[in-house]
Amino acid sequence: MFSSINIFGLKRSIFLPGLFIFALIVASLLIPGLSPYSEDIRGAVHFEESNLSPSFSHYFGTDAAGRDIFTLTVRAALTSLGIGFGVVILAMFIGTPLGLIAGMKGKWIDEIIMRIVDGFLAFPPLVLPLIITSALGPSINNIVIGIAISWFPWYVRIARSQAIVLKNQDYVLASRSFGGSSTHIILKHILPNSLPPIIVQASIDAGYAILVAAGLSFIGLGAHPPQVEWGLMITQARAHFLDQWWTVTFPGLFIFMTVISFNLIGDGLRETLNLNNREE
Amino acid sequence: MLKIYSISCQRIAFIKCLFRTLFTAMFVILISCSKDHRNEREPNTFVFVTYDDVKDWDPGTAFSLEVLPLSNMYELLLWYDATGDDPVFIPGLATSYKQSPDGLQWTFQLRKKVKFHDGEDFNAEAVKFVVERNKSLGRGASYIWNVVRDVRIDNSHQVTFILNEPAPLDRIVSSQYGAWMYSPKITDIPEDSLRNGYDGGTGPYRLKKWIRNGEIRLEKFDEYWRGWTLQNAFSNVNIRVVSEASTRIQMIKNNQADYVTQIPIQLLSSLQDVKDVKVEILPGWVNHFYLLNTKKYPTNDINVRRAIAAAFDRESILRYVYKDVATRPVGFIPATVPLASSPDSLIEFDLNYAKHLLNKADLPDESPEIIFSYVATSEEYHLTSLMLLDNLRKIGINMRIQPGLWSAIWEKAKYIDTAPNIISMAWWPAYASPSDWLYGLYYTQNPPLFNLAHYSNPVMDSLIAEAWKNEAFHPKNAQNIYKEIQNILIEDCVAIPVADLQIWAVYNSKIHGIRGNPAYNTLLFYNLARSG
Numbered sequence: 074m075f076s077s078i079n080i081f082g083l084k085r086s087i088f089l090p091g092l093f094i095f096a097l098i099v100a101s102l103l104i105p106g107l108s109p110y111s112e113d114i115r116g117a118v119h120f121e122e123s124n125l126s127p128s129f130s131h132y133f134g135t136d137a138a139g140r141d142i143f144t145l146t147v148r149a150a151l152t153s154l155g156i157g158f159g160v161v162i163l164a165m166f167i168g169t170p171l172g173l174i175a176g177m178k179g180k181w182i183d184e185i186i187m188r189i190v191d192g193f194l195a196f197p198p199l200v201l202p203l204i205i206t207s208a209l210g211p212s213i214n215n216i217v218i219g220i221a222i223s224w225f226p227w228y229v230r231i232a233r234s235q236a237i238v239l240k241n242q243d244y245v246l247a248s249r250s251f252g253g254s255s256t257h258i259i260l261k262h263i264l265p266n267s268l269p270p271i272i273v274q275a276s277i278d279a280g281y282a283i284l285v286a287a288g289l290s291f292i293g294l295g296a297h298p299p300q301v302e303w304g305l306m307i308t309q310a311r312a313h314f315l316d317q318w319w320t321v322t323f324p325g326l327f328i329f330m331t332v333i334s335f336n337l338i339g340d341g342l343r344e345t346l347n348l349n350n351r352e353e
Numbered sequence: 354m355l356k357i358y359s360i361s362c363q364r365i366a367f368i369k370c371l372f373r374t375l376f377t378a379m380f381v382i383l384i385s386c387s388k389d390h391r392n393e394r395e396p397n398t399f400v401f402v403t404y405d406d407v408k409d410w411d412p413g414t415a416f417s418l419e420v421l422p423l424s425n426m427y428e429l430l431l432w433y434d435a436t437g438d439d440p441v442f443i444p445g446l447a448t449s450y451k452q453s454p455d456g457l458q459w460t461f462q463l464r465k466k467v468k469f470h471d472g473e474d475f476n477a478e479a480v481k482f483v484v485e486r487n488k489s490l491g492r493g494a495s496y497i498w499n500v501v502r503d504v505r506i507d508n509s510h511q512v513t514f515i516l517n518e519p520a521p522l523d524r525i526v527s528s529q530y531g532a533w534m535y536s537p538k539i540t541d542i543p544e545d546s547l548r549n550g551y552d553g554g555t556g557p558y559r560l561k562k563w564i565r566n567g568e569i570r571l572e573k574f575d576e577y578w579r580g581w582t583l584q585n586a587f588s589n590v591n592i593r594v595v596s597e598a599s600t601r602i603q604m605i606k607n608n609q610a611d612y613v614t615q616i617p618i619q620l621l622s623s624l625q626d627v628k629d630v631k632v633e634i635l636p637g638w639v640n641h642f643y644l645l646n647t648k649k650y651p652t653n654d655i656n657v658r659r660a661i662a663a664a665f666d667r668e669s670i671l672r673y674v675y676k677d678v679a680t681r682p683v684g685f686i687p688a689t690v691p692l693a694s695s696p697d698s699l700i701e702f703d704l705n706y707a708k709h710l711l712n713k714a715d716l717p718d719e720s721p722e723i724i725f726s727y728v729a730t731s732e733e734y735h736l737t738s739l740m741l742l743d744n745l746r747k748i749g750i751n752m753r754i755q756p757g758l759w760s761a762i763w764e765k766a767k768y769i770d771t772a773p774n775i776i777s778m779a780w781w782p783a784y785a786s787p788s789d790w791l792y793g794l795y796y797t798q799n800p801p802l803f804n805l806a807h808y809s810n811p812v813m814d815s816l817i818a819e820a821w822k823n824e825a826f827h828p829k830n831a832q833n834i835y836k837e838i839q840n841i842l843i844e845d846c847v848a849i850p851v852a853d854l855q856i857w858a859v860y861n862s863k864i865h866g867i868r869g870n871p872a873y874n875t876l877l878f879y880n881l882a883r884s885g
Contacts (some may be wrong), residue, residue, distance in 0.1 A: 116743045138739045243441030298742055298754050312598040312732045316623045
């Protein structure tokens with residue numbers, strides 16, 4: 074019932090979380106111009122206002138350096154969402170072509186690609202991003218690279234299974250019989266029809282990428298001041314959180330809501346795209 | 354047939370129900386019988402919670418956080434008691450001492466019937482062995498013995514130190530690093546065993562177990578020469594490594610720790626009213642400062658270093674970050690250290706002046722980047738880094754912040770390629786003299802140990818040696834030379850002094866015997882007991 078309500082052609086289960094993410098992006102872009110504490114985004118400190126609890130002048134309170142947590146939390150969305158989108162785009166760009174080639178070509182090419190993929194999947198989820206980011210050095214770009222490299226195998230698997238199913242479809246066989254090359258078939262037939270499950274996977278992964286990036290920033294491998302990022306905000310406030318609850322609660326809440334939103338969008342897309350044939 | 358089937362079904366249902374009931378009952382009984390062991394403590398055990406672990410168990414070379422366990426496992430010939438207005442020397446493993454009129458010979462009477470933890474006797478040979486071994490190792494605080502030419506054994510319990518030049522040897526033998534007396538049997542110990550925890554002292558506690566980065570367990574040494582007369586003294590001590598300040602706070606609040614270190618100063622006020630927790634400010638000779646790398650771009654340019662110093666808002670940091678626990682520094686040495694003097698002035702906070710200095714610097718980059726490294730377990734350093742980041746941004750310097758564990762950032766800072774431009778530093782002296790700061794931090798060192806500014810100035814090196822020579826018989830001269838040295842350090846802008854610290858002791862209020870002696874940055878567990 075809930076998911077069957079449509080708003081502007083979108084299922085409500087996608088619309089509300091989508092609206093939240095959109096609002097977050099808009100707010101994070103506008104906050105430097107709107108907030109009276111926009112200097113804090115560039116690293117300004119005001120020790121005389123440190124650790125103030127939430128009030129009408131500071132909606133989310135201030136941290137130990139006197140910075141406005143509302144301004145920082147909203148602005149940090151840009152970094153965190155950038156990481157989320159960056160990771161899934163990079164993982165898709167690496168994983169999808171490899172999966173399609175493996176599925177289409179089969180035989181030894183498939184074997185080689187899939188064994189490499191198995192090698193990557195043998196690592197526990199957080200270990201590979203941790204190793205890669207440690208080796209490349211702490212930075213946001215390296216976090217994106219680290220997570221994308223460890224997650225691309227999932228896209229290889231999805232794209233491969235789609236390619237295996239689709240390559241025997243009548244329209245593909247017909248295209249082949251008319252002399253269509255492998256590249257033409259992949260680009261014109263297989264890829265467009267493989268995208269729905271990949272997009273669903275990407276929408277769910279974006280949320281988890283933000284979560285993993287926050288974890289890596291928490292242990293000092295990601296963003297560093299004056300950059301603002303939710304994981305970094307939490308790690309900077311961790312000594313104070315017992316007495317100043319607001320310093321970690323709001324960035325934590327935003328991580329939670331963003332991850333939930335991406336999950337709901339992913340579920341909604343799955344239903345909309347009829348991937349599980351639930352409503353047939 | 355149907356009836357039989359129905360009865361058997363009922364039986365099965367009954368048996369299932371019976372099993373479920375029994376299982377639930379057993380579960381409830383087990384839960385109710387179990388006890389909450391989290392707050393249970395081993396009896397007669399003192400739990401000390403610190404932020405980092407021991408790196409070196411060799412008493413001849415250890416020169417960092419090792420002071421806590423080692424000062425309870427090893428002893429000195431003399432102790433320096435700086436708790437009163439007039440510091441005095443207290444007999445330790447030496448019962449008395451005298452010096453020749455020219456100050457070149459010092460004779461020590463050694464305590465009899467003292468045993469090392471390995472069963473060996475403490476005697477004159479052990480003293481000679483320790484001094485010679487430490488000098489030959491040439492690591493850690495071995496430099497304290499540089500002035501000793503020879504140790505002569507007069508008899509089994511009397512030694513005479515023969516010096517190259519006059520020096521205050523009583524202060525040297527009471528040093529908190531490099532002067533611990535240990536068993537000559539150390540030479541029989543394989544290198545591996547030394548790395549995995551070693552104990553060959555005469556102190557009240559001996560090493561029972563070491564779990565790397567986890568816990569150090571000490572147990573009382575029954576044959577300790579002072580005896581065990583204090584009522585409720587601790588038989589065991591657990592030194593736990595907990596890097597998170599919030600966890601340490603929870604441990605002291607929940608009675609899982611008796612003493613915790615490195616609590617963020619901003620949070621001390623929130624602990625004042627907690628039941629069974631006492632916060633006490635004790636005198637200290639520790640100071641916080643930042644070393645500026647004199648060899649690495651762009652801080653190899655003196656104007657950049659001066660610009661950084663002028664962008665450092667010391668007053669704000671003292672007022673809002675260090676609060677009542679620190680005082681404004683007058684120089685590179687805490688003001689209360691004997692013979693301390695101050696330079697003519699420190700570089701004061703002035704962003705316009707900082708900008709002017711930066712313009713004077715001949716830099717190829719318009720916005721140079723500097724790396725700032727600090728000990729991540731300290732909230733004070735973290736907040737200072739944010740202040741400096743903000744101010745340097747205003748004058749056009751980008752600063753990259755690299756927090757880390759002390760052991761990791763120390764190692765990186767020793768080599769120019771991996772060294773940061775600015776590194777946080779806390780210093781407490783080996784012996785009670787300004788020369789300890791100056792020699793340890795600014796004397797030419799190749800490779801550097803604590804001279805992480807990579808500073809080298811032959812004029813200053815000779816002045817440090819000159820001042821040290823004067824300390825024993827011409828203290829006023831020494832004091833003047835220390836002033837001159839600090840003026841050179843200001844001129845060359847090698848470091849930024851931030852705060853002269855006191856010790857903020859956070860401990861369980863039932864513990865008594867805690868007493869602050871600024872000469873030793875440690876806690877002597879032997880003097881402690883639990884009341885009630």
